[in-house]
Amino acid sequence: MQINTFEEYQKAYDKSVKEPEAFWSDIAEKFSWQKKWDNVLEWNFKEPDVKWFINGKLNITENCIDRHLPEKAGTVAFYFEENEIGKPSREITYQQLHDEVCKLANVLKSFGVQKGDRVCIYLPMVPEAVFSLLACARIGAVHSVVFGGFSAQSLQDRINDSSCKVVLTSDGAFRGNKTIPMKPTVDEALKQCSSIEKVLVLNRTGEKVNMQQGRDFEWKEQVSKQSPQCTATTMDSEDPLFILYTSGSTGKPKGVVHSTGGYMVFTCYSFLNVFQYKPEQVYWCTADVGWVTGHSYITYGPLLAGATSVIFEGIPSYPDAGRFWNVVDKYKVNIFYTAPTAIRALEAAGLDYVKPYDLSSLKVLGSVGEPINEEAWQWYYKNIGKEKCPVVDTWWQTETGGILISPLASITKTKPGFATLPLPGVQPVLVDEKGNIIEGNGVEGNLCIQFPWPSILRTTYGDHERCRATYFATYPGLYFTGDGCRRDEDGYYRITGRVDDVINVSGHRIGTAEVESAINQCEDVVESAVVGFPHDIKGQGIYAYCIVPNSLKSHDEIKKEILNCVNKVIGPIARPDKIQIVSGLPKTRSGKIMRRILRKVAEGEINNLGDISTLLDPQVVEEIVKGKI
Numbered sequence: 001m002q003i004n005t006f007e008e009y010q011k012a013y014d015k016s017v018k019e020p021e022a023f024w025s026d027i028a029e030k031f032s033w034q035k036k037w038d039n040v041l042e043w044n045f046k047e048p049d050v051k052w053f054i055n056g057k058l059n060i061t062e063n064c065i066d067r068h069l070p071e072k073a074g075t076v077a078f079y080f081e082e083n084e085i086g087k088p089s090r091e092i093t094y095q096q097l098h099d100e101v102c103k104l105a106n107v108l109k110s111f112g113v114q115k116g117d118r119v120c121i122y123l124p125m126v127p128e129a130v131f132s133l134l135a136c137a138r139i140g141a142v143h144s145v146v147f148g149g150f151s152a153q154s155l156q157d158r159i160n161d162s163s164c165k166v167v168l169t170s171d172g173a174f175r176g177n178k179t180i181p182m183k184p185t186v187d188e189a190l191k192q193c194s195s196i197e198k199v200l201v202l203n204r205t206g207e208k209v210n211m212q213q214g215r216d217f218e219w220k221e222q223v224s225k226q227s228p229q230c231t232a233t234t235m236d237s238e239d240p241l242f243i244l245y246t247s248g249s250t251g252k253p254k255g256v257v258h259s260t261g262g263y264m265v266f267t268c269y270s271f272l273n274v275f276q277y278k279p280e281q282v283y284w285c286t287a288d289v290g291w292v293t294g295h296s297y298i299t300y301g302p303l304l305a306g307a308t309s310v311i312f313e314g315i316p317s318y319p320d321a322g323r324f325w326n327v328v329d330k331y332k333v334n335i336f337y338t339a340p341t342a343i344r345a346l347e348a349a350g351l352d353y354v355k356p357y358d359l360s361s362l363k364v365l366g367s368v369g370e371p372i373n374e375e376a377w378q379w380y381y382k383n384i385g386k387e388k389c390p391v392v393d394t395w396w397q398t399e400t401g402g403i404l405i406s407p408l409a410s411i412t413k414t415k416p417g418f419a420t421l422p423l424p425g426v427q428p429v430l431v432d433e434k435g436n437i438i439e440g441n442g443v444e445g446n447l448c449i450q451f452p453w454p455s456i457l458r459t460t461y462g463d464h465e466r467c468r469a470t471y472f473a474t475y476p477g478l479y480f481t482g483d484g485c486r487r488d489e490d491g492y493y494r495i496t497g498r499v500d501d502v503i504n505v506s507g508h509r510i511g512t513a514e515v516e517s518a519i520n521q522c523e524d525v526v527e528s529a530v531v532g533f534p535h536d537i538k539g540q541g542i543y544a545y546c547i548v549p550n551s552l553k554s555h556d557e558i559k560k561e562i563l564n565c566v567n568k569v570i571g572p573i574a575r576p577d578k579i580q581i582v583s584g585l586p587k588t589r590s591g592k593i594m595r596r597i598l599r600k601v602a603e604g605e606i607n608n609l610g611d612i613s614t615l616l617d618p619q620v621v622e623e624i625v626k627g628k629i
């Protein structure tokens with residue numbers, strides 16, 4: 001399955017385009033199937049309808065765990081590094097992983113969870129989070145992980161959208177020097193979630209929490225009662241594996257649905273090839289299981305490859321900015337995968353935090369989630385990789401399930417800021433505004449993919465039309481990513497950022513419409529407009545223009561209210577970095593907000609606002625420019 005040279009990459013790529021079915025079936029053969037597929041692929045991007053490994057039967061956890069047991073029962077699957085530094089690491093071998101997953105799966109069964117039921121997971125970054133995903137998959141339940149930083153309201157919306165039956169949660173989370181309550185947030189959310197029957201509560205922080213009799217159960221007590229054997233439920237290749245909510249330009253977050261067979265094949269293949277993982281190496285991805293990176297490259301990809309990984313509960317800055325390097329040194333990490341926002345923050349902290357640690361175990365450095373600026377790339381390459389480790393800038397999305405464009409470590413020549421070349425099986429195209437494909441090199445356009453890869457999203461939960469309209473209708477016949485992209489003279493791809501109304505804050509996707517709707521729930525605000533602006537550490541920050549007429553409150557008070565409102569409706573990750581109180585917004589005569597102008601003002605480009613003659617009231621712009629903070 002692993003490519004070893006650039007020539008092999010070219011050969012594999014060629015074959016994947018000319019004979020995609022033969023290419024992917026050769027790879028799929030390497031997994032354990034309860035029944036082989038009849039056909040490899042049926043697809044159209046019109047409805048869309050994509051099916052891989054049709055009628056194949058399998059269980060992904062047999063491939064993640066059971067398949068490795070004859071050789072790896074005693075091999076460490078996960079080292080757990082707690083939030084608090086200096087704690088002994090908890091080691092989980094493949095055998096222990098098997099037993100923990102089976103026991104938890106049996107708890108779910110005892111709660112009445114059946115194949116196809118949805119289970120919400122709202123947990124901190126502890127091994128039980130990974131066990132939870134796998135326990136669901138073991139019995140064919142569909143997991144829907146909600147990032148622990150989301151508010152009760154967001155949690156409630158997500159639980160209700162996919163009518164989850166059970167919540168797996170914790171009393172709270174340790175995060176740096178803070179203890180963050182989680183169970184109270186779940187209690188608040190569940191006030192209006194009629195589908196939830198049972199809640200399993202992990203004792204992590206030890207805070208006293210409310211336990212509702214008949215609904216809430218103590219994790220350890222339940223798990224300890226169960227057998228460490230649980231027959232894996234037979235799943236069809238196309239049965240859903242999970243739902244993960246993600247933000248877009250409009251409306252509420254969508255539940256992206258991934259299916260089982262194709263996702264398994266692609267996450268394993270991409271993990272092995274991008275990172276060039278070799279047996280006995282230690283791999284560490286710093287993401288949270290609440291995001292897709294935690295699904296594909298903490299849980300499924302590495303386990304499918306039989307890897308040994310680190311799970312980290314904490315944050316890069318606790319107890320100080322040397323924590324990542326301390327962990328690399330402690331576990332002799334060989335492959336390290338993080339986000340540009342963390343790299344920039346650690347760069348800003350200075351080299352004194354890097355120097356005390358031995359980083360010589362490192363072989364590969366990865367980046368994900370947002371464009372990596374050249375300065376951060378160079379800092380990472382020089383000071384962390386000591387100019388010996390390739391930096392793999394991996395481009396992908398929640399919807400793509402796995403990495404689509406990236407160097408293969410030590411195989412593809414890297415170039416700072418470039419995700420470089422597509423993985424075998426991935427056919428990117430650039431299109432102009434009208435949807436014409438732009439051929440040749442040295443060009444720029446909107447990034448689309450013209451052929452299905454095995455882990456492409458299958459639908460958006462409960463609303464297939466939304467999936468079609470969002471991803472397959474802008475440019476008929478193509479999957480539209482929402483990203484702008486340049487293909488340089490060497491045919492290398494550089495992602496330039498979102499071309500829609502999505503902001504990428506510290507690698508987290510936030511829809512401007514979502515933030516606006518949260519702000520508009522604030523009593524004093526009548527209307528708002530939100531745009532992104534360049535931010536030194538976060539990549540992009542959130543800039544909110546808010547109309548607040550006739551209020552007796554001070555601007556400071558109102559701004560505080562706005563922040564509280566966003567905290568309550570979405571969560572702290574969507575809090576605006578800057579709020580400007582205005583008396584009007586620049587609108588066209590047809591009432592459309594001209595975001596282009598607001599973006600320019602937020603970026604500080606006030607002398608280059610472009611044509612404002614079509615505005616209903618050009619004076620508004622003058623006032624906004626004057627009031628810019």
Ligand code: PRX
Binds near residue numbers: 395399495
């Ligand atoms: O804009 C791209 C950016 O993150 C978006 C996907 O966000 P999400 O679904 O949350 O998944 C993040 C983790 C895969 C993309 O549309 N993005 C992701 N990786 C990169 C990137 N932008 C530039 N370079 C990357 N390597």
